[in-house]
Amino acid sequence: MSALDPSEIFRQEAQELLEQLEQALLDLEHTPDDADLINSAFRALHTVKGSGAMFGYDAVAAFTHHVETAFDLVRKGSVEPSRALIAVALAAKDHMRLLIETPDLAEAADGVAILQTLKQIVGDPSAPTAPDDAALQDTADADAAAEIPTTWRIRFRLGREAMAMGTNPLLLLDELRGLGMATVVARAESVPPLEELAPTDCHLAWDVVLTTSRPRTAIEEVFMCVIDDMELSIDAITMTGEGNRIGEILVDRGDVAQHAVDAAVAAQMPLGTLLVKSGDVSPDTLASALAEQQHVRAGAGLGAGAASGAKAPAKGADSIRVPAERLDELMDRVGELVIVQSRLSQVAASSNDVEVKAIAEEIERLAHELRDTTMGVRTVPIGSLFGRFRRLVHDLAHELGKRIELVTVGEETELDKTVIERLNDPLIHLIRNAIDHGLETPEGRKSAGKPAAGCITLTACHAGAEVMVSISDDGRGLDRARIQARAEDQDLIPAGAKLSDAELFQLIFQPGFSTAKEVTSLSGRGVGMDVVKRAIEGLRGKIDIASTPGEGTRLTLRLPLTLAIIDGLLVRVGTGRYALPLSAVEECVELSPEEDARSRGRSFLNIRGDLVPFLRLRELFQVSEPPDRYQKAVIVSFGGRRVGLVVDQVIGNHQTVIKSLSKLHADVETFAGATILGDGAVALILDIANLVKLGMAYEGRFKAAS
Structure with missing residues (x-):
């Protein structure tokens, strides 16, 4: 697969910048006085404009220039970030995306209308009503002026409370490195003794020598958000033919007076050593000057490479873009490697060769790390x-x-990229339904004694071997009577059928089912929820619904770990071997023949005073072979509930490569998939969620009987 062309790289980076812009604008609507959000939006616009001009997206650059100008006025306090301005900025962001996706769309009525609205809001009579070439010419002139690289001396000290307020100086340094070849020296002369050191205070200062073809304004933009509370100097360095001497650098920087340098030269001693010894400069200051001298001498040899904006040759890229297909291929190869490694481990276990066993252990470790x-x-x-x-x-x-607040919890929960992409459409359907059907109007909420603004909450978390993603609202809840009446009208259930809430609510996923009284632009045709269910089932997941009238509805997507490889616990039942996700296993206990006999008819274990229901997998799988004398109970958990699974033998840990079952076995809920063992045999992977559910049913019947 060929590498991405520059235009594709621009489109991908612009996509990320437009997403950042959208998030900043949406946050700004709630906190219009947040200067960081304003600066974030301005930086995203500025970068899109500059990159668009560089890669030939002239229409994007010209259009974005006007929006950037408007937010520059907001940044300077000349214009308020009103809701109207944010609304037109969001529309402008959508138009910028359209221009990037369809570069031939040089002129569009939508773009002209957006700029006219922007002009009315900003009140700038000089703002044009349509994109023109003036902005492109300005950009081209700036690029032409910046072709010759310049070396800058940047010295800055953040405010003492900068880090406590959320500023990370390392990010500032990374941005400077991104502009060109940079040499960074930290100055620690102001760091107090350890007993007086406050861990949240910033005591360091930094000297940076930067060679770049970018203009001075690009450097100033790095410090845009912290410029009001810091010491900063940016000076161009004038280089002589042979490079500046250390004394000239110290005098030029203002670190030492010329007479001190002259006195040190007259003493015919190493200049730096004498100046430090006399106390005229600190060791950190001398180290910074020496670093600047080396940077300038190295920069003299950059030649044409520096003129084209080349960075330091020794510094590699921090990240690269890799097509997802390559990652899929890599995962497949790793899965096959794990199977072969398992076979090797079995061969080594039956061998008396110590060297073979050592090699097998080393390959197992490497395969585990690679996985x-x-x-x-x-x-x-x-x-x-x-x-x-x-x-x-x-x-x-x-x-x-309607007034709606979106709350997200568990954003750090990680999922496979493919799963996240396939979750996008189902979640959109569920959120639209919650907004249209679930949440009331502000007037309806007030009459029900609720706040005028409704709330939709998205939550994600790991629960044992599954990932739980839930969408909840605080609206009117599901109307059980209407759902049952509609289901009876469509002959989905017999008239007067007695169904539990969980069973009845599942009917809304039937094709064509809808309780909407009228068809709107959002919903009402009965298309969508059945698509959601099929999409989730395609990920081997399930949907649970819980609803309380007048309080809201919660839909929970239970997604199994769909990664190709998991750590498993291999067990034996009769002559068959089965795998359990190790993340769901809590402990293994022995089930003696006496305790097995006592629990007949009750199926409960006493685990340190807690009664835990258990399932005899021999009975569940109808195994005819006699059981082992000392059976084992594997305690597994799911969703905060525990159940024991009685097996004949616990074989041990096993790296499990998940293989999906065929469509013929799609309705077999006891198994989540299969795996290939080292000897080539197939072991089924147990579905912990359904087994725990089955165990809870035993517990419910026991409590009802008692």
């Missing part, structure tokens, strides 16, 4: 998915005249 690394590469925080829905909620709330 974890590959999985980590494919996983991303679910917050990247949750963030997309803020705009959806914002727009639908305005369209329906």
Whole structure:
């Protein structure tokens, strides 16, 4: 697969910048006085404009220039970040995305209308009503002026409370390094003794020598958010033909007076040593000057590479973009490697060769590390998915005249990238339904004694071997009577059928089912919820619904670990071997023949004073072979509940490569998949969620009988 072309790289980076812009605008609507959000929006616009001009997206650069100008006025306090301005900025962001996706769309009526609205809000008579070439010419002139690289001396000291207020100086240094070839020296002369050191205070100062073809304004923008509470100097360095001497550098920087340098030279001693010994400069200051001297001498040899904006050759890229297909191929290869490694371990276990066993152990360790690394590469925080829905909620709330707050919990929960992509459409359907059907209008909420603003909460968390993603609202809840009446009308259930809430609510996932009284632009045709269910089942997941009239509804998506490889516990029942996800296993206890006989008819274990229901897998799987004398009970948990699984033997840990079952076995809920063992045999993977549910049913019957 060929590498990405520059235009594709621009489109991907612009996508990320536009997402950052959207999040900043949505946050700004709630906190219009937040200067950090204003600066974040301005930086995103500025970067899109500059990159667009660089990669030939002239229409994008020209259009974005006007929006950037408006937010520059906001940044300077000349214009208020009103709701109207944020609304037109969101529309402008959508238009920028359209221009990037369809570069041939040089002129569009939507773009002209957006700029006219922007002009009315900002009140700038010089703002044009349509994109023109003036902004592009300005950008081209700036780029032409910046072709010759310049070396800058940047010295800065943050405010003492900067880190306590959330500023990370390392990020500032990384941004400077991103502009060109940078040499960074930290000055610690102001650091107090350890007993007086406050861990939240910033005591360091930094000297940076930067060679870049970017203009001075690019350097100033790095410090845009902290400029009001720091010491900063940015000076161009004039280089002589042979490079500046250390004395000239110290005098030019203002670190030492010329007469002190002259006195040191007259003493015919090493200049730096004498100046430090005399106390005219500190060791940190001398180290900074020496670093500047070396940087300038190295920069003299950059030649044409520096003129084209090349960075330090020794510094590699911090990250690279890899097509997802390559990661899929890598995961498949790792899965096959794990199977072969398992076979090797079995061969080594039956061998008396110590060297073979040592090699097998080393390969097992390397395969385990490679597996974890590959999985980590494919996983991303679910917050990247949750963030997309803020705009959806914002727009639908305005369209329906409702006030809605979106709350997200567990954004750091990681999922496979493919799973997150396939979750996008189902979650959109569920959120739209919650907004349209679940949440009342502000007037209806007030009459029900609720706050005028409704709340939708997205939650994600790991629960044993599953990932739980829930969508809840504090609206009117599901109407049980209407659902039952509609189901009876459609002959989905017999008239007067007695169903539990869980069984009745599942009917809303039937194709064509809808309780809406009228068809709207959002819903009412009975299409969507059945699509959601099929999509979740395609991920081998399930949907649970809980609803309380007048209080709200909660839909929980239970997604199994769909990664190709998991740690498993291999057990034997009769002659068959089965795998359990190790993350769901709490402990293993022995089930003696006496305790097995006592528990007949009750199926409960006493685990340190707690009664835990258990299932005899021999009975569940109808095994005809006689049981082992000393059976084992594997205690597993799911969703805060525990159940014991009685097996004949616990074989041990096993790296399990998950293989999906065929469509013929789709309705077999006891198994979540299969795996191939080292000897080539197939072992079924037990579905912990369904087994725990079955165990809870035993417990419920026991409590009812007692």
